[in-house]
Amino acid sequence: MPAGQANTTWFPELKDILKEKWNSKMSIEQHFDLVKELNNTLNQIRTDLNIQPPMMWCPKCQKRERSRFTEVSITAMYYALKRFELCKDDYLKKLLRDWKKHSKTENIDIYGKPKEKEEKMNDIHD
Template identity: 35%
Template sequence: MAAGDASRTWFSEMVETLRREWKPDMLWEEIIALRDRLDAMLQQIRLSRGIRPPTMWCPVCNERTQQAEPTVSVRAVIFALGRFGIVPQVEFKSVEKRWAKYRKENGLDRNGRPACQGTGGQHDGQEDEAVGEGITRDASERRPR
């Protein structure tokens, strides 16, 4: 495994697929389908190359643990369009704003699927939620790093 691969989401073959398949007039359903293909490609690359997720120090259990496997969200696809110069910056910002509006209007999660509704520990698919919010630990309970 090459250095940095554990944290990598965008591999060169994925970027080439995005360049080849991206069309400015794509419907959201087509963009979501492209996201599905890119996410499947990411999972296959990681599996075939034996790439495991990076490890982290968990502030809750004070143990070293593996992070979650990276995934490709619709917003990650949109950001990749700008990052890799597939679309001009102006178009990137426009697509990002349209996705936020479309996602909100249709109640979609980060992957373009209907967001979970209700209670019982379910989430609404919001990105960037704080993990472990509201959990406090006494300093005496922590193990030294």
């Protein structure tokens, strides 16, 4: 595996999906459908290439352990649209504003999951 590939999220296949399927007239629900497809493809790429999550030092148990893979979030997808020149800066700002309103109304996080009480993000020992 090439150096740094364990941390790669935007493989060429994901860029192609985004370029092929993105449409500015999509609803936020459709954005999440696209995010889901991107994550499914990303997970398949990681499986096919036998990519393991990066190692981390756990201050709790004082051991090196595998961390978790990151997923594509809705905001990551929006920033990728700008990065891959599929939208202009003004449109990115509009997407982020609309997302912020929608997330508050629906009480969901950037992965489309219901927000609950603050959970410990990296507590892998529970």
